[in-house]
Amino acid sequence: AGHSPEPTIKAVHQRIGVEGGITTMMPSADAEWVAADLTRRFGLPLWSFALTATDANRWALRLGRMVTQRPKIAAFSYCYHGAVDETFVVMGPDGTTLIREGNVGQPNDINATSRAVEFNDLDSVERALAPGDVAVLITEPALTNIGIVLPEPGFLEGVRDLCTKYGTLLLIDETHTISAGPGGCTRAWNLQPDIFVIGKSIGGGIPTGAYGITQDIAERVKDHPDADLIDVGGVGGTLAGNVMSTAAMRATLGEVLTDAAFDHMITLATRFTKGVEDALTQYDVPWSIVQLGARAEYRFTRPAPRTGTESAHAEDGDLDEYLHLFMANRGVLMTPFHNMALMCPTTTAADVDLHTRLFAEAVHRLAG
Structure with missing residues (x-):
């Protein structure tokens, strides 16, 4: 979106200086418009807002573990999904999962939460998913924080097939790869995620993030009526979806990222x-x-x-x-x-x- 795009500045000024309610957390017309536009771009029907893609990823992974009743997530070596502890992994030479060098304050043994796989290596993906304990495989459509590593022909389709085969949810994080086009790689390459995460650019510099889920996942969430999705469930935050961020997202999506x-x-x-x-x-x-x-x-x-x-x-x-x-x-x-x-x-x-x-x-x- 660039630095300080004019439509975003105008929308934020209007919200702050005229309409007020910077931190208002109630549903808004802007939030409804943004959710509909995200569906148009990326295909997922249901959306929840965050202030960063890191938070969106964290909350989405928690939902994934809940609906699958599985403890682990799989992530690619040298992937990037913000400051999510479970994703700072690399695959060792012998196929083991190691903490990425330089990570700070890992709360537990990474093998208790995560399994590392190698991009463009479907065999490593199948080995990771085959035990049946991986709730979510999280990936960018192309690696972007270790240079740009593009998927080889058939790789992402193979990942989708393996996730379906072993009952693992596929989370696609397009926070960086929206550069591929108005609908990111998901629309350009006809990807089929169960969960989708986006952040950064859709707010034009105002802190924003969002995750989308399929109707099937929403129905599976209903199977857990005791889950506190308002507070300790961790799928929201005091300022998540506030009207300043949704005003910025509407202006950026509607007038900048065209x-x-x-x-x-x-x-x-x-x-x-x-x-x-x-x-x-x-x-x-x-x-x-x-x-x-x-x-x-x-x-x-x-x-x-x-x-x-x-x-x-x-x-x-x-x-x-x-x-x-x-x-x-x-x-x-x-x-x-x-x-x-x-x-x-x-x-x-x-x-x-x-x-x-x-x-x-x-x-x-x-x-x-």
């Missing part, structure tokens, strides 16, 4: 990707770049990694620091801990071309 905006952003991301590819070819540098709609990121390996583990092994802190400083000193601010670029509705071809010129200059200096 079909036309995505056409513009994806065209620029394609231009950005080609500029990087041309420089890598010219200087024969063994790096790669991957594009996902309006988003693109280069990685210090060729060919592009096919798993999270492969992508993690391609990290190079010195190269990261060099490229970030090189760009920042010349007026281009890259994502601080990636070499990722995300186009927004106000990005211009001139912005992209500046990066292309500077990237080629940086690569030339490195390549000698």
Whole structure:
């Protein structure tokens, strides 16, 4: 959505300065409109609001464990779903589940809650689900926080089939991958999640998040009448769905993240990707770049990694620091801990071309 999109600013000012009730938690017309638009974009019929995708993921996982009566979740090595303890996992060389390096304050043995699987490896998914104790498999349609790792043909369809086979719910988190288009990868690739999570961009910078569920899950929730879904059930929060956030979501979805905006952003991301590819070819540098709609990121390996583990092994802190400083000193601010670029509705071809010129200059200096 970019930084401070004008329609979002206008809607928030209207809510704060004219209509009032910043923290009002009652249902609103904006909330109804946003839920309907999320259904139009992503297909899930029922929605609940949060203030972050982290919270949306946490609450959705709790519901998943409740309706399946299973204790574990499965997550891909080097996935990213916010600060959700159960998802900071990697698969060890022998297939064991390990806590991701650098995680802080893990509350218990990760094997009590989680099972790690490898992206683009259906055998690892089946081994994880076969025991029948996994409530939810949580995934991005493409990994995005360890570079961009795209799914191989048939992989996500295979994941869906395995979840169905073993009675595991499939949660698709499109907080980052909405870059693929107005309906994210879910609509573009005809994915069929049981639970869907979105955050960040749909509020244009105002803290927002949401999760959607199928009608089947809603009916299964009703089988647990003793569950306190208002308080200790943890599927809400004091400010979740407040009218300022729903006003921001309505303006951003309705006027910023439009079909036309995505056409513009994806065209620029394609231009950005080609500029990087041309420089890598010219200087024969063994790096790669991957594009996902309006988003693109280069990685210090060729060919592009096919798993999270492969992508993690391609990290190079010195190269990261060099490229970030090189760009920042010349007026281009890259994502601080990636070499990722995300186009927004106000990005211009001139912005992209500046990066292309500077990237080629940086690569030339490195390549000698």
